[in-house]
Amino acid sequence: MELQLTNKRVFISGSTSGIGFAIAQGFLQEGAKVIINGRSEDTVQEAIEKLKALEPNASVSGIAADFRDAMAIHEIHKNIHQVDILINNVGIFSSKLFEETTDTEWQEMFQVNVMSAVQLSRYFLPKMLDQNWGRILFISSECAQLVPEDLIAYSTTKAALLSLSRGLAQTTKGTQVTINALLPGSTLTEGAIAFLKDQAIQEDRSEEAVAEDFFKNTRTSSLLQRFAQPKEIADMALFLASPLSAATNGAAIKVDGGSVPGIL
Ligand SMILES: NC(=O)c1ccc[n+]([C@@H]2O[C@H](COP(=O)([O-])OP(=O)(O)OC[C@H]3O[C@@H](n4cnc5c(N)ncnc54)[C@H](OP(=O)(O)O)[C@@H]3O)[C@@H](O)[C@H]2O)c1
Structure with missing residues (x-):
C-alpha cells in the first residue's frame, strides 16, 4: 500500500525512543521529513544518529523541549513554522494508588500528557486549516477506558485526550484536515x-x-x-496520518490487542 507520505513534514513529541521512535522510523521509511523530540540535546542527537543508521536517506532533525515545562512550547514556535502532520505522542505515567498520588504528580502528568498536546495543536492546527490539509493524531491509551486502579491519574489524562481530539475534529468540518486518537495497549x-x-x-x-x-x-x-511491538502501533499511526485515511475523522481507534471489552 503506497501511503503517499513522501515529503510530508511531521513533528512527533517524545520520540527519541519507544512508540514515538517507531512512528518516526515508519515515516522516514515512507519518505517523510521528520522532526523528533526529547528532553535533552544529547538524547535527541543520539536518536537522530540511530534513525540515520537505520534509514540512510532519512530527512530527520530534532528539537530538545521538555514538556514538563509549559514554556517548552516556545522552542517549537522558534524552530518550526509549519508541519503537515502532528503526532501528540509524549506521555508519562506513575503507577500509584489514588491516595498516594500527589497534586504535583497529577499536575505533571496533565502538563506533559494533555497540555503539550493542547499547546502543539493550538499552534499547528490553524496552519493546517489554512493550507487545507493536515493530520493530528493523539496517542491516548487503553487505560482511558480500562482505568486500572493504580493508574487513575494517567488514565484521566488519556481520557482527556479523547475529548480534546473529538472536539478539535469538529472544528475541521468540510476541510481536508483530520484529527483522530489512537488507543494502544501494553507495548x-x-x-x-x-x-x-x-x-x-x-x-x-x-x-x-x-x-x-x-x-x-x-x-x-x-x-x-x-x-504489542512498537511497530504494530506505528503502522496504524502511519495509516491514520496518510492521505488514505481521509474518511476517518474524530475517531478513537483501538490498537489494544482487544483488551477493552465491547463491540465499539
Ligand atoms: N508503552 C505502552 O505500553 C503504552 C500503552 C498505551 C499508551 N502508551 C502511550 O504511548 C505514548 C508513547 O509511550 P512510550 O511507552 O513509547 O513512552 P516512553 O518509552 O516512556 O517515551 C519515551 C520518550 O518520551 C520522551 N519524553 C519523556 N518525557 C518527556 C518530556 N517531559 N518532554 C519531552 N519528551 C519526553 C523521551 O525523551 P528523552 O528520553 O529523550 O527525554 C522519549 O523520547 C505515550 O503517550 C504513552 O502514554 C504507551
Missing part, C-alpha cells in the same frame, strides 16, 4: 523491557514468564495475550 517499549528485566531478576524467573503472568493476572482482558 514492548524500552521501558516495558526494563520493567520485565527488573521483575525477572527480583523474582528469579525468566522475562517470558513475567510477561505471561502480566497478561494472566493483570491485563486479563487482552485478547492478544502478549505485548
Whole structure:
C-alpha cells in the first residue's frame, strides 16, 4: 500500500525512543521529513544518529523541549513554522494508588500528557486549516477506558485526550484536515523491557514468564495475550496520518490487542 507520505513534514513529541521512535522510523521509511523530540540535546542527537543508521536517506532533525515545562512550547514556535502532520505522542505515567498520588504528580502528568498536546495543536492546527490539509493524531491509551486502579491519574489524562481530539475534529468540518486518537495497549517499549528485566531478576524467573503472568493476572482482558511491538502501533499511526485515511475523522481507534471489552 503506497501511503503517499513522501515529503510530508511531521513533528512527533517524545520520540527519541519507544512508540514515538517507531512512528518516526515508519515515516522516514515512507519518505517523510521528520522532526523528533526529547528532553535533552544529547538524547535527541543520539536518536537522530540511530534513525540515520537505520534509514540512510532519512530527512530527520530534532528539537530538545521538555514538556514538563509549559514554556517548552516556545522552542517549537522558534524552530518550526509549519508541519503537515502532528503526532501528540509524549506521555508519562506513575503507577500509584489514588491516595498516594500527589497534586504535583497529577499536575505533571496533565502538563506533559494533555497540555503539550493542547499547546502543539493550538499552534499547528490553524496552519493546517489554512493550507487545507493536515493530520493530528493523539496517542491516548487503553487505560482511558480500562482505568486500572493504580493508574487513575494517567488514565484521566488519556481520557482527556479523547475529548480534546473529538472536539478539535469538529472544528475541521468540510476541510481536508483530520484529527483522530489512537488507543494502544501494553507495548514492548524500552521501558516495558526494563520493567520485565527488573521483575525477572527480583523474582528469579525468566522475562517470558513475567510477561505471561502480566497478561494472566493483570491485563486479563487482552485478547492478544502478549505485548504489542512498537511497530504494530506505528503502522496504524502511519495509516491514520496518510492521505488514505481521509474518511476517518474524530475517531478513537483501538490498537489494544482487544483488551477493552465491547463491540465499539
Ligand atoms: N508503552 C505502552 O505500553 C503504552 C500503552 C498505551 C499508551 N502508551 C502511550 O504511548 C505514548 C508513547 O509511550 P512510550 O511507552 O513509547 O513512552 P516512553 O518509552 O516512556 O517515551 C519515551 C520518550 O518520551 C520522551 N519524553 C519523556 N518525557 C518527556 C518530556 N517531559 N518532554 C519531552 N519528551 C519526553 C523521551 O525523551 P528523552 O528520553 O529523550 O527525554 C522519549 O523520547 C505515550 O503517550 C504513552 O502514554 C504507551
